[in-house]
Amino acid sequence: MSSPRIEIDLDKIEQNTRTLVDRLGARGISVTGVTKATLGSSGVGAAMMSGGAVGVGDSRVENLSRLSVLDPSTSRTLIRSPMLSQAGQVVRAAHVSLHTDQSVLRAVDRAAKGQRRTHDIVLMVELGDLREGILVEDVPDAVRAVQEMHGLRLVGVGANLACQSGVVPDDTNMGTLSALAERLEEQHRLRFAIVSGGNSANIGWALETRGVGRINNLRLGEAILLGLDPLHRTPIDGLHTDAFRLIGEVIEVAEKPARPWGDRAQSAFGEAPVRSRTGTIRQGIVALGRQDVELDGLRAPQSVTVLGMSSDHLVLDLGDQPTKVGDELTFGVGYGALVRAMTSPFVTKVERTGLPVTRRLTVVPKA
């Protein structure tokens, strides 16, 4: 089979979704499955839906269009504020979109009217992480403005923490969102269907707080895909952390000195990595590089150490692994490595479900 490739175990993704849906469901919180780290894979989206997600979300219109092959009842949410230039595409590709800007809202309203549709929107509120969001004191104005836009229907409010500044979801910031939702509902005689508290970084808070208030939805990517809590990148109890495996092929194996020789300056990507061993090592090269994956979060097989990676060569200390040229090595991925591998045109994506191994491989054609 061609390499490099990333093998995706859809059963594990479904099981991770189910576990989180059950745990959060007990607290009155639904799960929107976020597919953006998988380039909007419809296989991944379908696994999330089978696991009990109420819909799928992605930050890119192109990915949402890819997800339109899912069952027509599947709700698709654009989780990044639309580009003005894509308003028409957003109305076609998404049922719901998250918003922070009134000129964008007006453009999406016009596009929705033009397409004779009603488009659902969620207003995002800034709670301190300083990425997207309307300042709390400006939200009432935005609500009034949206209520004049008859192509749009305001279905909720939401927030996003942790991604930009690492701000931790807690009773204070979630309480602010809850209180704002309640105040708006009262003032405008509304009932929000969605009060979306955040992303995978909110799971700890949602499961441990005494009361979740009006928060009734989370948008989850990393926790479902990698089984990790992004606040500390620690495994979440009971979830699979190996639904994705990156496989590369060995192209050189040789006994070599452990240390470089000659005068030294910068390497291909800045400062050369430090080599700590002395004497000789069994050095291996895998045909994988920064065009396929990033080093951060790449986990080598047992007893193998990563020494560095340039655009196309991953250099390893093979330790006592009996590896030879032509062998395949399997790596675990973190979030950054996953995103790079899934978006690289050089990496074949292979999705599996619970059939016998020989029958369960579906190769997704390269884009």
Ligand SMILES: *Cc1c(COP(=O)(O)O)cnc(C)c1O
């Ligand atoms: C990426 C993203 C998510 C999902 O984040 P994870 O940490 O992968 O769960 C949710 N909401 C928004 C707005 C995002 O950009």
